Amino acid sequence: KAGVTQTPRYLIKTRGQQVTLSCSPISGHRSVSWYQQTPGQGLQFLFEYFSETQRNKGNFPGRFSGRQFSNSRSEMNVSTLELGDSALYLCASSLSLAYSTDTQYFGPGTRLTVL
């Protein structure tokens, strides 16, 4: 079974631009979560989607948004990029939202650099 895939793997943007990152979950997984990882703040939860609906959101400004499609693939968008948005963005998928036992499996991440 293929793992979680993320595209692109690397991205360089300039301040003020916007960016869209894509995530394809493991086949059969319906829940997709996004995390931001920076050296200073560590791993922080952005949001999660299940059945095309955002179910939970972390403490990030409205410039960060996402969506999920009917095939469970997800995209996240960051508008008006700031230098502080430079980070590794990790996507994770799990079977469902319902159980604390459901393991989240992560993709390789998209490394975003904002100049």
Place this chain on the structure above:
Amino acid sequence: AQKITQTQPGMFVQEKEAVTLDCTYDTSDPSYGLFWYKQPSSGEMIFLIYQGSYDQQNATEGRYSLNFQKARKSANLVISASQLGDSAMYFCAMREGSTGANSKLTFGKGITLSVRP
């Protein structure tokens, strides 16, 4: 208060020896799951092992085992017979289950493990 605490700054272990990575957690939710992930320099988070709050026995997965002490709220990862490929960052994470359906993981700051030949 931090929900997941990993205080060891960096760990070194000799190849083929065992090592314990510490993790303490804080939650009032009776239903929760504890996870350990490995992150090599490539960046991908690799799932290692899971322990549920209601599990009676400590979890084991190959060379990985979890020393779960519920009363102390600790969930230490034990790696036996360390290999050079174990050199990586290790994260402890928690998912709380009783407050409604969500898959949010709360992570600790991580521990760097270096395996010496």
